[in-house]
Amino acid sequence: MDFKDLAAFNVAMLGKQGWKLEIVSQQGAAVDVWNAANVWHLISPSLVLFDNASDIIFHLLRILSTTQIENIVTIIWSIWKARNLKLWQQVTDSTTTIMVRAIHLLEGWRSANRKQNPSNHSHIDTTLPRNHTNQVVDGDSNIRWRKPRSGRLKCNIDASFSDVNNKIGLGMCIRDSKGFHVRSKIMCFSPLGLYHAIRWIHELQLENVDFEVDSKRVADYFNKGSGDVTEFGSIMDSSIHFCRSFLTNSHVEFTRRQANEVAHTLAKAATSSSSFRIFDEIPTCITDLIFNEMI
Known part of the structure; x- marks a missing residue:
């Protein structure tokens, strides 16, 4: 088969189910997303030529550039994700949400591929419109988040x-x-x-967790402090007792803000949220940071 890029072909197959569900019908919110991404003009002619989802995908793989294929496939995945959220959790994503999720997936995928193929430094353009800025870590570039030891988890915490x-x-x-x-x-x-x-870690029944905070006062008190009769000391004493009772193989460490960017970004997002939220999948606001710190 005459494909321009095998990797792009493999990624495209991930979006195949989403295409069947949302694209062939040529109606609904999907078309709004394609128009917002400025790629509907690339897709619509194929819908006239073919009535089968597989035929449409294979045709686009042959005629479009690698960059165009990557853009379209990640949008397909995000549309499919939106469809599942609406079906199973009664959550309706906006066009902007679908777009941003696709952008984060694509940037993470490209970043991972650049790390695996350092010899390939060619510039890659994108047709996806951007409405956010990349995260930049301030301060010493050598200060960054570190993975926990094998068999352990790490929980980063921050406030804003x-x-x-x-x-x-x-x-x-x-x-x-x-x-x-x-x-x-x-x-x-x-x-x-x-x-x-x-208490959240205990509710999740997790063990072997390393807690990291960027407050030296909190870390120092937890590890060697006592006797503080203020509200701070009362809350800390309660935390120490709880941890020693239920999380015996966990401990608290101090880390600098530069190595605690994920928790800090989540804390800032919390100030604009009306209630607490738990995420099983990576929130879009920390996707880039998670990918970068995995490498």
């Missing part, structure tokens, strides 16, 4: 205060020894995220 919303947002993210996202959570209220993170 919003003057506009008058809220304290908490962000927590659990990752495994390969850097893969396990689960994350955002919530508002308490100034001590560690208190909530410890």
Whole structure:
């Protein structure tokens, strides 16, 4: 078969089911997404020529560039994801949400391929419109998140205060020894995220978790402090007792903000959320960070 790029072909197959569900009908929110992505003009002629999803995909693989194929396939996947969310969780994604999810997937996939093929430095354009900026880590570039040891998990916690919303947002993210996202959570209220993170880990029945906070005061008190009669000390003493009772093989470490970007980004997102949320899949606001820190 005369395909221009085997890798693009393999990725395209991932979107095949989504195409069958959403594209052949030429109606609904899918067309709005294609128009927003400025690729509908590439797809619509094939819908006139063929009435079978597989034929449409194989035809596009032959006539489009690798970059165009990558863009279209990731949008197909995001549309398919939106369809499943609506069907199983009664969640309706906007056109913007579908687009941003596709952008994050594509950027993560391209970043991983660049790392695996360092000799390929050619510039790759994208037809997907962008409405966000890339994360930039401030400070010493050598300070970055580190994966936990094999067989352990790491839970990063951070807080962010919003003057506009008058809220304290908490962000927590659990990752495994390969850097893969396990689960994350955002919530508002308490100034001590560690208190909530410890109880959340216990509710999930997880073990061997390394907690990282970018508050040296919290880490120092947890490991060697006592006797503080303030509200801070009361909350910390409760956290220490709870951890020693139920999470005996876990500990708390201090990390710099530059190595705690995922939790910090989640904490900022929490300040604009009306309630707490738990994510089984990677939230779009931290997708780039997760991919970068896995490498």
